[in-house]
Amino acid sequence: MIFRRLAEQLDELGRRGLIRRRIARQSAQGPRILVDGREYLAFCSNDYLGLANHPRIVHAAIDAARRHGVGTGASHLVTGHSVIHERLEETLAAFLGMPRALLFSTGYQANIGAITALAGAEDAVFSDALNHASLIDGVRLSRAQVVRYPHADLKFLDKALADSRARARLVVTDGVFSMDGDIAPLPQLLELCEHHDAWLLVDDAHGFGVVGPDGRGSPAHFGLRSPRIVYVGTLGKAAGVVGAFLAGAPEVVETVLQRARTYIYTTAGPALLAAAVEASLKLFLEEGWRRDRLRRLTAALKQGLSGAEVRLAPSDTPIQPLIIGGNAEAVRLSGELRERGILVPAIRPPTVPEGTARLRISLSAAHSEEDVSGLARALREVLASGAAVHA
Numbered sequence: 188m189i190f191r192r193l194a195e196q197l198d199e200l201g202r203r204g205l206i207r208r209r210i211a212r213q214s215a216q217g218p219r220i221l222v223d224g225r226e227y228l229a230f231c232s233n234d235y236l237g238l239a240n241h242p243r244i245v246h247a248a249i250d251a252a253r254r255h256g257v258g259t260g261a262s263h264l265v266t267g268h269s270v271i272h273e274r275l276e277e278t279l280a281a282f283l284g285m286p287r288a289l290l291f292s293t294g295y296q297a298n299i300g301a302i303t304a305l306a307g308a309e310d311a312v313f314s315d316a317l318n319h320a321s322l323i324d325g326v327r328l329s330r331a332q333v334v335r336y337p338h339a340d341l342k343f344l345d346k347a348l349a350d351s352r353a354r355a356r357l358v359v360t361d362g363v364f365s366m367d368g369d370i371a372p373l374p375q376l377l378e379l380c381e382h383h384d385a386w387l388l389v390d391d392a393h394g395f396g397v398v399g400p401d402g403r404g405s406p407a408h409f410g411l412r413s414p415r416i417v418y419v420g421t422l423g424k425a426a427g428v429v430g431a432f433l434a435g436a437p438e439v440v441e442t443v444l445q446r447a448r449t450y451i452y453t454t455a456g457p458a459l460l461a462a463a464v465e466a467s468l469k470l471f472l473e474e475g476w477r478r479d480r481l482r483r484l485t486a487a488l489k490q491g492l493s494g495a496e497v498r499l500a501p502s503d504t505p506i507q508p509l510i511i512g513g514n515a516e517a518v519r520l521s522g523e524l525r526e527r528g529i530l531v532p533a534i535r536p537p538t539v540p541e542g543t544a545r546l547r548i549s550l551s552a553a554h555s556e557e558d559v560s561g562l563a564r565a566l567r568e569v570l571a572s573g574a575a576v577h578a
C-alpha cells in the first residue's frame with residue numbers, strides 16, 4: 188500500500204506536467220556542455236561570471252588539497268575550521284565592508300541558520316511572497332509568526348510592521364529575485380526596518396558577484412550600509428564554487444555562530460573550497476570585464492527579442508525570464524529549443540506561482556554575442572511555431 192501511494196502521487200505529478208528530469212552533464216559547467224554525447228549551448232547555470240571552471244580557481248583548490256587534504260573531519264566548532272576558512276571570512280568581510288562574516292556549506296543552510304538564530308516563537312518574520320524556498324523553510328523552522336507580504340509591497344509591509352507586537356522583527360528578502368531577476372527595493376526596505384526597529388536579511392544568492400561595484404552585491408548597488416543588514420551571499424553562483432556566508436554586525440554573526448543548528452551540527456566544508464573562493468574573489472576585482480560583458484549580453488538579448496510576442500520580465504540582471512504561463516507550453520518550448528541544440532530550463536510551480544511557468548534564461552560572461560543572438564533567433568522560431576499550432 189505504501190508503495191502504491193507513492194506511485195499514485197508520482198502519476199499525479201506526471202498528469203500535471205510537473206515531473207522533473209535531470210540531465211547528466213559529461214563536461215565541465217560552461218556555455219557549451221556535453222549531454223548524451225551532444226554539445227548544447229546552455230543558458231541554465233548560475234555561473235554568471237563564467238568562473239566555475241577557471242584555471243586559477245581550479246589551481247587554488249588543488250594547491251589547498253595538497254596542503255590540507257580533502258575532508259575536514261569535524262564541524263567548525265570542533266576541529267573542522269582551518270586558517271584557510273578563517274582567512275576567507277576576513278576577506279569576505281573586508282570585501283563587503285562589513286564587520287564580520289561566517290562561512291556555511293550551502294546557502295540553504297545559511298538562510299535556515301540565520302533565520303532560526305535571529306527569530307524565535309515570540310518574534311515575527313516578514314517575508315516577500317517571491318522569496319527563495321530556503322528562506323521560507325527557515326521561517327517555518329523558526330516558529331516565528333510569519334507575515335508574507337505581496338512582492339515588494341512596501342505599503343503592506345509598513346502597516347504589518349506597525350501592527351506587530353512581536354518581541355523582535357526580521358524582514359527577509361531575496362536581493363535579486365531568483366526566478367524574476369528584479370532587485371528588491373532595498374533602500375525603502377531598510378528605511379522601514381529603521382523606522383520599525385527590525386533586522387533586514389538580504390539573501391543575495393544572485394546579486395553577490397553580479398551587481399554593485401566590483402560585484403559587492405545588491406546593498407552596495409544602492410550604496411547602502413547599515414548594521415541592521417544581515418547579508419547572505421552564496422558561493423556556488425557567480426563565485427563559481429559552492430558554499431555561502433553570512434555577514435553583518437558582530438553581535439549578529441556571533442549569535443548565528445552560537446545558535447544556528449545548520450552551522451553547529453554539520454561538517455565544515457573542505458578548506459580547498461575556501462581557497463577556491465579566495466581565488467574567485469581576486470577575479471571579481473581583477474576581471475571587471477566579466478560584469479561589463481554580462482551587461483552588454485543582457486542588453487543584446489533584450490534587443491534580440493524586442494517586438495517578439497512573448498516578452499521578457501523586467502529585469503536588468505543576467506536572469507531573464509520569459510513568462511509563458513502554462514506548464515505544458517513552457518515544457519514544449521524548452522523541448523523545441525533542446526532539439527535545436529539550446530538548453531533553457533522550463534521553471535514550473537511550485538518554484539514559481541501557478542500560471543507563471545517560464546523559460547528562465549540565465550546569461551554568463553562566458554557566452555559570446557553570437558551565442559545570445561543564436562538564442563534570440565531560436566526563441567523567435569519556436570514561439571512562432573507555437574503560435575501556428577494554436578491558430
Ligand SMILES: *Cc1c(COP(=O)(O)O)cnc(C)c1O
Pocket residue numbers: 292293294295296298319321361365390392393421422423429430431
Ligand atoms: C541558490 C539559492 C539559495 C541556496 O544557495 P545554495 O548555496 O545553492 O544552497 C538561496 N537563496 C537563493 C535566492 C538562491 O537562488
